[in-house]
Amino acid sequence: MNLDDPTEIRKVDHSDMLTAIERTPDRLAPPPNADSTCQIRFQSPMNIVFGGVGGSGIVGDILTDYLRSEADTPVVVCRSVRIPRYVGKNTLFVAISYSGETGETLGMLEQAKTNGANAVVICSGGKLLATAQSQGIPYVKVDGGMPPRVALPELVGALTYVLGQGGVLRDSQKLLDTASGTVRQIIGLVKPSVPLTKNHAKQMAAALMDHLPLLLGSEDSSSVLRRFKNELNENSKVPAFYFTLPEAYHNDVEGLKTLSELSRPQPILLRDQNQTEGDQRTETRLVELLSQLGFARALSFEGAGEDRLGWLLSAVTFGDYVSTYLSMLRNVDPAKLFLIPSFKAIRGQV
Numbered sequence: 001m002n003l004d005d006p007t008e009i010r011k012v013d014h015s016d017m018l019t020a021i022e023r024t025p026d027r028l029a030p031p032p033n034a035d036s037t038c039q040i041r042f043q044s045p046m047n048i049v050f051g052g053v054g055g056s057g058i059v060g061d062i063l064t065d066y067l068r069s070e071a072d073t074p075v076v077v078c079r080s081v082r083i084p085r086y087v088g089k090n091t092l093f094v095a096i097s098y099s100g101e102t103g104e105t106l107g108m109l110e111q112a113k114t115n116g117a118n119a120v121v122i123c124s125g126g127k128l129l130a131t132a133q134s135q136g137i138p139y140v141k142v143d144g145g146m147p148p149r150v151a152l153p154e155l156v157g158a159l160t161y162v163l164g165q166g167g168v169l170r171d172s173q174k175l176l177d178t179a180s181g182t183v184r185q186i187i188g189l190v191k192p193s194v195p196l197t198k199n200h201a202k203q204m205a206a207a208l209m210d211h212l213p214l215l216l217g218s219e220d221s222s223s224v225l226r227r228f229k230n231e232l233n234e235n236s237k238v239p240a241f242y243f244t245l246p247e248a249y250h251n252d253v254e255g256l257k258t259l260s261e262l263s264r265p266q267p268i269l270l271r272d273q274n275q276t277e278g279d280q281r282t283e284t285r286l287v288e289l290l291s292q293l294g295f296a297r298a299l300s301f302e303g304a305g306e307d308r309l310g311w312l313l314s315a316v317t318f319g320d321y322v323s324t325y326l327s328m329l330r331n332v333d334p335a336k337l338f339l340i341p342s343f344k345a346i347r348g349q350v
Contacts (some may be wrong), residue, residue: 001329003202004195012328015335017235020150021320022191025180027153028313030161031142038138042118043167045092048075049083049117050159051108052096055148056122058230059096059155061223062316063163066309068220071168079104083111092166093117098148098155100126113137120166122158124151138165147335149234152227152320156313175309182310183317186303190321201318204268204299205325208238211296212263215242216286217270218279224270224303224312228319235323235334249282253289260293267295271302273311 002008009018048067050060060077067075078084081104087093093112097105100123109131112119121132124144132139140162142154157176164172188194190201213232215225225242232240243252259265267290272279287298301318303311327334 001331003192003199003205003325003328006192009192009328012331012333013324014333015147015150017150017324017334018192018321020146021317021324022187024153024187024313024317025184027157028176028180028183029157030140030176031154031158034140034158034161038120038140038162038165040118040120040138040162040165042092045073045118045166045168046090047086048073048092048094048163048168049087049112050075050077050094050096051083051105051112052077053079053102053104055150055152055230056096056098056102056105056155058149058223058227059152059159060094061226062156062309062312063159065221065223065312067163067168069308073168078108081107083108083115087112087115087117089116089118091115091117092168093119094122094159094162095119095128096122096155096159097126097128098124098142098144098146098151100124100128100130102128106131109137120162122155122162149231150335152316160309175307178305178307179310179313182303182305182307183314185305186314186317190318200301201321202325204301204322205329207296207299208232208236208266208322208326209329210264211266212259213238213240214259214265214267214295215240215270216245216248216267217242218272219244219247220274221270221272221312221315224315224319227316228268228323231320231323232326234337234340235320236326236330237332237338238326238330245279245286246282249286253286256290256295257293260295265290265295267298269298269300270315271300273303273308 095109121139140158163169196202229240229242303315
């Protein structure tokens, strides 16, 4: 596969996922009718819970990482079939399911309403939209017809809008506009028209062929690592691991020697936006350790810009490109799923 040949790429990328990624900056916006369906009267919640799984849940992770340094309100993502006990009348609960048919999310919303939480729904349709409309729950309806993981920009735009309406974020539209510009910078460097010799995402995808991706980065940016891992799983159809730092120094690193004996790991470091000198020294030692264990030379990437949301989303976009390029190299359609549908069927989902 020649990643610089559009004809060869089209033979594998049947859903044109690379074009969808390139359009990310224009898609980072709430739908134009959001103000007519999502009028939130509840302001300044004591806690915020994002309920969602898979490609919908990762949206909550990204905003949680952003809000860690921007908001005084505790924020968590719930991926369980049971919501936290503290969810109640002082909680802003946002149920996120792109399809609107995710059983876990429907169950979480029902529990949140029973507990008296102030609920909001984000979806493209399905049972979740019908529930919101029949029960008078504020909702944001995004465009449908995409795999949930591809709809990340629409879902981020919708959730940012909801947080603005709920008084958690100031000037959410400006925040999205700034982030869009930052993401556009990254895309300009790694989109398909940029040749392999100058394209860091294509080069990283090539390095991952026949290797096990091992993603490492700060706990504060764990949403980027989780998203990258998930995209490698779903788009590239390969297993992947991610370790967060400094947590990994207390447990995960102990298993690295055996990992090198069992597989061919390819370490990838996410360079954090606010690294201290101490962080850099520890990271250098980690790279030395990986080399001593016989790992491939560590690669790295990072987000762009100064604004935190833009940095997170640009780093996510880079990972999206890498996973899709890797699927091209492996000659597998990134949009096609083999095992997930059967497990969704077991869970009683569409």
